Amino acid sequence: FKALRNHLLESTPKSDHKAVLKRLKEEQTRKLAILAEQYDHSINEMLSTQALRLDEAQEAQCQVLRMQLQQELELLNAYQSKIKMQTDAQHDRERKDLEQRVSLRRALLEQKV
Incomplete structure (x- = not known):
């Protein structure tokens, strides 16, 4: 920049130096503005x-979490089904046991009467 300025000042008459310096300054400011932009x-x-x-x-992580959540949901459903089957079997056993006791007591009471 300084070399260009000195060259222009040497090649122009002294009366135009202010205008040349002003033009160079404006051009430098414009170029700096463009560079900043x-x-x-x-x-x-x-x-x-x-x-x-x-x-x-984030999208990839979301997909991984969805898959993990789906697997956990499937495990939970399987566990709930297993517990329900076990509970139903326990209820059936208890009901049969109680029915046997009732029929046994009924038979004993009928014998006493």
């Missing part, structure tokens, strides 16, 4: 890419 755009693009990767990671 590109920098902000690059940062925003990187952040959106990072957010997208995070969303993909």
